[in-house]
Amino acid sequence: MTLDAAVSSALAAAPPDAQASDSGGRPxxxxxxxxxxxxxxxxxxxxxxxxxxxxxxxxxxxxFLANSYPFLIKIDGRxxxxxxxxxxxxxxxxxxxLAAAIIIFSRRHVRVSVKWAAFATIIAAAALGSRLFHAPxxxxxxxxxxxxxxxxxxxxxxxPVRFSxxxxxxxxxxxxxxxxxxxxxxxxxxxxxxxLSRIIHASRIALAIGLIATSIAVVIGVVIGGLMGYFSxxxxxxxxxxxxxxxxxxSLFLLITFVAFYGRNLYLIMAIIGLVSWTGDARFIxxxxxxxxxxxxxxxxxxxxxxxxxxxxxxxxxxxxSPVLVSASFGVASAILSESVLSFLGxxxxxxxxxxxxxNQALNVGGAFTWWIAVFPGLAIFLTxxxxxxxxxxxxxxxxxxxxxxx
Amino acid sequence: MLSYLLRRLxxxxxxxxxxxxxxxxxxxxxxGGVGASLLTHEGQMNPQQRRAMEQYLNQRYxxxxxxxxxxxxxxxxxxxxxxxxxxxxxxxxxxxKSPDLGExxxxxxxxxxxxxxxxxxxxxxxxxxxxIIYTIAILTGIQAAKRRGQLFDVGxxxxxxxxxxxPTILSGVLLIGFLSNQEYLRLFPTNGLHDIQADxxxxxxxxxxxxxxxxxxxxTLWHLVLPVVCxxxxxxxxxxxxxxxxxxxxxxxxYVRTAxxxxxxEKEVLYRHVFRNSLxxxxxxxxxxxxxxxxxxxxxxxxxxxxxxxxxxxxAAFVRDRELxxxxxLVIGLVGLIAYLxxxxxxxxxxxxxxxxx
Numbered sequence: 001m002t003l004d005a006a007v008s009s010a011l012a013a014a015p016p017d018a019q020a021s022d023s024g025g026r027p028x029x030x031x032x033x034x035x036x037x038x039x040x041x042x043x044x045x046x047x048x049x050x051x052x053x054x055x056x057x058x059x060x061x062x063x064f065l066a067n068s069y070p071f072l073i074k075i076d077g078r079x080x081x082x083x084x085x086x087x088x089x090x091x092x093x094x095x096x097x098l099a100a101a102i103i104i105f106s107r108r109h110v111r112v113s114v115k116w117a118a119f120a121t122i123i124a125a126a127a128l129g130s131r132l133f134h135a136p137x138x139x140x141x142x143x144x145x146x147x148x149x150x151x152x153x154x155x156x157x158x159x160p161v162r163f164s165x166x167x168x169x170x171x172x173x174x175x176x177x178x179x180x181x182x183x184x185x186x187x188x189x190x191x192x193x194x195x196l197s198r199i200i201h202a203s204r205i206a207l208a209i210g211l212i213a214t215s216i217a218v219v220i221g222v223v224i225g226g227l228m229g230y231f232s233x234x235x236x237x238x239x240x241x242x243x244x245x246x247x248x249x250x251s252l253f254l255l256i257t258f259v260a261f262y263g264r265n266l267y268l269i270m271a272i273i274g275l276v277s278w279t280g281d282a283r284f285i286x287x288x289x290x291x292x293x294x295x296x297x298x299x300x301x302x303x304x305x306x307x308x309x310x311x312x313x314x315x316x317x318x319x320x321x322s323p324v325l326v327s328a329s330f331g332v333a334s335a336i337l338s339e340s341v342l343s344f345l346g347x348x349x350x351x352x353x354x355x356x357x358x359x360n361q362a363l364n365v366g367g368a369f370t371w372w373i374a375v376f377p378g379l380a381i382f383l384t385x386x387x388x389x390x391x392x393x394x395x396x397x398x399x400x401x402x403x404x405x406x407x
Numbered sequence: 408m409l410s411y412l413l414r415r416l417x418x419x420x421x422x423x424x425x426x427x428x429x430x431x432x433x434x435x436x437x438x439g440g441v442g443a444s445l446l447t448h449e450g451q452m453n454p455q456q457r458r459a460m461e462q463y464l465n466q467r468y469x470x471x472x473x474x475x476x477x478x479x480x481x482x483x484x485x486x487x488x489x490x491x492x493x494x495x496x497x498x499x500x501x502x503x504k505s506p507d508l509g510e511x512x513x514x515x516x517x518x519x520x521x522x523x524x525x526x527x528x529x530x531x532x533x534x535x536x537x538x539i540i541y542t543i544a545i546l547t548g549i550q551a552a553k554r555r556g557q558l559f560d561v562g563x564x565x566x567x568x569x570x571x572x573x574p575t576i577l578s579g580v581l582l583i584g585f586l587s588n589q590e591y592l593r594l595f596p597t598n599g600l601h602d603i604q605a606d607x608x609x610x611x612x613x614x615x616x617x618x619x620x621x622x623x624x625x626x627t628l629w630h631l632v633l634p635v636v637c638x639x640x641x642x643x644x645x646x647x648x649x650x651x652x653x654x655x656x657x658x659x660x661x662y663v664r665t666a667x668x669x670x671x672x673e674k675e676v677l678y679r680h681v682f683r684n685s686l687x688x689x690x691x692x693x694x695x696x697x698x699x700x701x702x703x704x705x706x707x708x709x710x711x712x713x714x715x716x717x718x719x720x721x722x723a724a725f726v727r728d729r730e731l732x733x734x735x736x737l738v739i740g741l742v743g744l745i746a747y748l749x750x751x752x753x754x755x756x757x758x759x760x761x762x763x764x765x
Contacts, residue, residue, distance in 0.1 A: 044565065241418075245425035247695070248743040249736055250702030253720055257430060257732055260724035261437035337574055341706055344576045345721060359576050362584065363710070369584035369591065378577035386572035393568060 038398035048390035051383050059204040060098055063091045066161035066197035068141040074154040089130040096126040141167035163194035165201040165353045180372050187372035189361055198353035199380050205354050206384060209270055209339040210332040216274025218328050221281025226312050229289025243279045251276040259347045266349055273335050280327050288320030322399050329392030333385040340381050355381045419744045426740040427733060434729055435474035509730035518734045529704050529715035536635050540642040548650025570644035575703060579637045579710035598712035600630045634711045638703055653685035686757045694750035698743040
């Protein structure tokens, strides 16, 4: 999760004094290590991490948690696995990515840059390979329910939730808009699709939007804020006007305009959320760099004739990144919120389930208020956003040196 | 002070140019452009009509010109001075003219009229919300700081963070669903800011005619309850955390010790000395709060069916109504920048040490 990424990048970029020791010879934790330790030992941050891990688990293993196809089935004496056969391209890429991540990042004594390069290569290969070899097929979700009713199935192992997110239950039209019951733990929506299954599958979009949009925002913010802080003067004035422009338009307005004019594409929505939310990061980095630029180690780097890229990102950035880590954690929360608001307003994705879009359906259905469609996806949004905010807040407290003295 | 304000006012101009330029080029560079949605008007147009419509739009808005020219044209029309058409060149001062926000593509009405209808509604929502946010935030913030580390502080802090994380789309849908839907409680109205018969009501509540009449004022307040609740909780959750931090920072300073040492009551110390000094961060945030609130109204207005600026903006963006989106962005941007200026003035009022004179 972000925190893992944050931790690994923070460790990778730890300042030179990370291993320093005080006069007595005891090893001293750097402020950042101490901050990570403090964050992880905070109960509230842990609760947030637990929930986000649950959501991440649900996102990666969604097809195994909620699927209309049985995992294993025996028909006419032959055993097969329709679930595996119907995995989508994205499912396969995600699973390969997870396996690759576990294998690569559990190796020690390999340089971090090599690890990331290997990881990126594997994901790219998996994405390309699945595109080449995976034939898209049509999904007829009621096949196996029909077979079961006809008594042709000897035995079958199903996923915990026996419905796919887009399974509209065409064979059972009476199941539309039913309140929670034993079969549909969280009820069904207007099309007859199972709400729980949609929530599980929608966790993918929420997490992906949060992480990728925030990464884009951080990259833009670091580059612009870094240049502003390093050069100051005229560059700074122009940059501040740019920041003011983006802050003066409420980002939601800009987001709506973008999406309304450029269409509904998941990647585009991620990019746009990143594009409208970089200003906070830029401000933080600018302030840090203004403080750092006159310090000796930066002056030494300049005097040593290092290229600008190296001065900015190798020497200054590791020392000024802490506030951005905090704002990134809050940023993930607000990106998830932005996406759900967009979906709620009807500007989100159409085919894919999303938490915000489900909330919207709770009010749309002909005057009646179907509470189960509102409460469960809404709770999912709330808990995820809350989780990220909890982590962000304890990170901020941990990084605030003023609080250490008092508390 | 005056020169500072003048400088700030002049800086508003490039910022406004930037805002409109960003929004304009986002729209102009989009595939299909601005006019596409008008030309495929439900597929009901025959080729001749279509051509005539195209010609009319091109002539009126210059849609066949490059985007830069279109933007300059729009700027010229909007600004209070600039190049004038020959038609109104005869009247008034040279180079000065009345700004023209154009006509909405989708509603066939002047944008000025549309905005002057919806801006007061959004401002009303905000004017009611902001004092509520600040009152609650200041009170809870001071209390939390006073009981630092106690259950009120720790539990309250988590609850406030939870409130801050609670999306308006969820709270709005739940409130309207459970409190005003006919299946559950019918405590509050579901739609709009006024009753249908609000125009016929007297302003104040009366008991004339034997039965109790709500009157316009009460009716409006009644309609405002749920939207204002939705708009305010996030803001006061955020601000009261800020207030707590500011009070805590001040409480450990020397002047507080002096005040206590000379025998002032704790209440006096907190609400007279610390309070005023802790206001500075709250004022700083006020400038950012207003744009955030304006954005929040998009959701609230959509859920509660209130036709304010947010809803106007969303609907305009949906049908790619260029003039309306641009003017909306201009007005919202202007309101935001005015908020920044007001915050600057408030600094001086709250803290006499602040001076802008160089």
